[in-house]
Amino acid sequence: MKKNSIVIIGLCFFVLQSCQKNIDIVEPSIFVGSPDTAWVTTIPNNSQLASLKTNLAISFTADSFVYNNIATTNTAANVTLAIPANALVKGNGLAANGTVNGQTQLLQKKGDFIRMNVQTISNNILLTYAGALYKNLKQNDSALQIAQGKKIEIKFPNSNIAFQQNLQVYHASVSNDGYFNWLANTDSATNTVTTVNNGYQFNTNKLPWLQVAKPMEVNTSTQTVIKIKLPPNYTNSNTAAFIVFNDVNCVVNCKADVDAKKFISPALPANKSITIVVLSKQVTDYYLGYTQTITTNTNSMQEVIVTPTLKPLSNINSYLSTL
Secondary structure: OHHHHHHHHHHHHHHHHHHHHHHHHHOOOOOOOOOOOOOOOOOOOOOHHHHHHHHHOOOOEEEEEEEOOOEEEEOHHHOEEEEOOOOEEOOOOOEOOEEEEEEEEEEOOHHHHHHOOOOOEEOOEEEEEEEEEEEEEEEOOEEOEEOOOOOEEEEEEOOOOOOOOOOEEEEEEEOOOOOEEEEEOOOHHHOOEEEEOOEEEEEEOOOOEEEEEEEOOOOOOOEEEEEEEOOOOOOOOOEEEEEEEOOOOOEEEEEEEOOOOEEEOOOEEOOOEEEEEEEEEEOOEEEEEEEEEEOOOOOOEEEEEOOOEEOOHHHHHHHHOOO
């Protein structure tokens, strides 16, 4: 009897130990800290949003050429510059001469506009684009400018985009918080765009950001504003939101409504097919959310819920390249 009792006690001890092991296995992890849910009026330079933009950005392509008071050169992205005599000057007003270094980037895919945080809007007027170009010129690390009364000719190829007519030249004004506003060049001599050799040609008296575009043809009598609702941990300090038009070349940023804790679009034309794209970086992870919808014709706010999911940065870039 005593032996049986010992065996029973031993079995009970074994069972208790096994249960304890199971309890240890299913015990939930203890998380340190909590998701950031604060929306801020001023986004710090070291924010997750700043890191997101940096890691999404496409690198500029470096190039160089010799400018002996006149030059025609084919730079990166097959962008051709024709620079007449005395057209480039240094910061001190003296004429440039010799080797000129530059950086070039041609944006034509909608996803590339998103990666560079570039929207196509001019004083709240939506623009449809043929392309946006970044072109800076330097000599001995000093930025060169186009001399007053001068202009340079630029050509860039048309990459799988239907040719557009009645285009204008715009230059960029970039706000402190990184939003692009494109301003039409008021000089008639530098605001004419022509099609040539499967590309576009125009003159400019300004650098570095240029866009060839035109106002979107829309009925402005009926418009809507998209209001994007996200989970609480997606804030204006770690998230960016964009709207892409599916049938025309147009991309716009959505700005943060700090009080409502939502992203808000500018006024959009009704009955348009759009894709809402949300990108976020939280600690070391990246998130992507997107949804397609049709803008309503109610002259009111249209709320759309987007729930991003965890994605590698490479997958996000691959998705953006399909837009």
